[in-house]
Amino acid sequence: MRRFTDARVAAIFETYPPAVRKRLATLRALVLETARQTDGVGRLTETVKWGQPSYLTEESGSGTTVRIDRLKAGDGYAIYFHCQSGLVEEFRQLYPDTFRFQGNRAIVFDATETPPSRELGHCIALALTHHARKRRPRQTARR
Numbered sequence: 001m002r003r004f005t006d007a008r009v010a011a012i013f014e015t016y017p018p019a020v021r022k023r024l025a026t027l028r029a030l031v032l033e034t035a036r037q038t039d040g041v042g043r044l045t046e047t048v049k050w051g052q053p054s055y056l057t058e059e060s061g062s063g064t065t066v067r068i069d070r071l072k073a074g075d076g077y078a079i080y081f082h083c084q085s086g087l088v089e090e091f092r093q094l095y096p097d098t099f100r101f102q103g104n105r106a107i108v109f110d111a112t113e114t115p116p117s118r119e120l121g122h123c124i125a126l127a128l129t130h131h132a133r134k135r136r137p138r139q140t141a142r143r
Contacts (some may be wrong), residue, residue: 007045023113040060087126088103
């Protein structure tokens with residue numbers, strides 16, 4: 001596992017049961033790798049927001065915060081997105097039969113479930129470029 005850049009995040013990971021810790025470590029690696037492979041994102045800031053491991057595009061300002069955590073009830077885990085961004089609705093339209101969603105803020109998984117990395121990586125990339133995509137001028141049709 002890649003070293004934590006924030007000791008508070010490392011401490012949170014230590015509190016997770018081993019099975020959930022392993023799944024969240026895989027999810028964390030996917031977030032970091034997706035950021036590395038996505039143009040314009042830059043280096044992520046790993047920190048704690050709302051008590052959850054969080055990944056911010058502070059360097060580029062290209063996207064919205066992505067958070068990961070275990071579910072409060074049960075043995076599952078989730079990846080969280082800003083609830084007013086519209087991202088989860090976008091993911092729901094793109095992948096209606098691939099993921100389970102929690103309202104307008106999360107994609108949730110069972111503790112034994114391995115998320116499909118290609119599809120989830122696409123969702124993460126969309127979140128990490130959310131602001132940059134909104135800033136792009138819309139193309140108008142020429143007559």
